[in-house]
Amino acid sequence: MSVPTSTLAADVLEATGINAATCYQCGKCSAGCPMASESDLRPHNVMRLVMQDRRKDALADQSIWLCLTCETCTARCPNGCDPARVIDVVREMSIETGAADMPRTIAAFHRAFLQQIRTNGRLHEMGMVIEYKLRSGDLIKDANNVPALVARGKLSLLPDRIEGIAELKRIFEKCGVTP
């Protein structure tokens, strides 16, 4: 992990154009946050940590991974601070610096999802679920739903691969993302 030369607030400002110091901690974002009851850090707490340059506290906390990106916080912010975008960029920094403490199931889900897109161009749900289970170790949950999903024609057994799959591989490469 490299030592940062600027403050977290400056990095967030550069990446998003959002000045965290404009947040006056009214807490309206957190009042509407659907995950507030399950998170140690709520949206206004993340804004505060960014403001105070508490990089490690912000980047290494699990709470940023519990954000559903539902954007309720941003829609309700009376001062236009966009906490959802700030949390988004803090998550990216947390991956880049290796500080991320993403819950294993959520990390496994995102990687399995993106792996499907890189391989097939489209999400193959069956393949995604199998890969998710292998990555997360969560083998039992939802297995009993599979027959019902297949019976309803909702899970196809084979992937639907696009012709331009090489384009997708190149996009992942150029963005520097390896799921």
Next chain:
Amino acid sequence: MTDVAYYPGCSLHGTSREFDESLRAVAADLGIGLAEIRDWSCCGASSGHTTDHLLGVALPARNLALAEAQGFDTVLAPCAACYNRLSAARLAIATEDGLAERMPDLLDRPFSNSVVVHNAVELLRDAAATIEQKVAVATAPNRLKGVKLAAYYGCLLVRPVEVCGYDDPEQPTSMDDVIKACGADAVDWDMKVECCGGAFSVSRTASVLRLGRAIIENARSHGAEAIIVACPLCHSNLDLRQKAMARRGEEPMPILFVTQMVGLALGLAPVDLGMSRHFVDTAPFIARLVQQATERAAAEKLAEEEAAAKAAARAEKQKVGA
């Protein structure tokens, strides 16, 4: 009428096939032509932009570039997540420094960001007058007349405001208008724009159950007989997960895609709308709708006949009196 570029997205080809089926059936009935974008790819959904901002823009942008190359100026993205990602990419490319210039190299395609993106609710709201008219002139009684329905928008149809902007983020009314056009009653309730737990359906089921239960209970307490959605994530979180939410003595709450609701009002067959693909059995709900509609039609006919008989008797009396 020229065709609209149709971006089904992965869910409408998979776990939400009924959204695709009902959309195609309703569009055909309303005379709206849909042309699926050739070789479309996944928009990346929340995994894309949660992992990397540029990837979250590039994945949807490839589809906008394809639509452009295939000669379209409008894309219909019925899945709320796809609609959101396609619109967000479009906005980011238009407003973020240097992003537009990077796109042709990143996508390896020419790209001028010229295509506008619409969701299924917008499409149906714009067709509301046609729906209303078709429902009014139909010979069969309208199965949805007077039925109480809760319009559930969730997050991705209305937020962020700059990305969506076709409706109010806190008090949206577009889906309510479609419900009314179908002859049903849109209930006033509290959780129209609350989040259902979205992409945590697989990875954090307990959160999804907590959020979904609150949404269903609120709709029920405001008299809703079914919840109307326009998002595959909302649908599976409320429909598939309802099994685990079921409480003793409580009736299951049917969750219908907005296109399925319009299809029912237009008199299309439930099987053509994919109604049998749900986890919460929709058959008892539809049977009740059909029974109510039949009884209402019979009562209306009887009232009409009685009125006609009375009028005839009055005319007879007047003739005698004259």
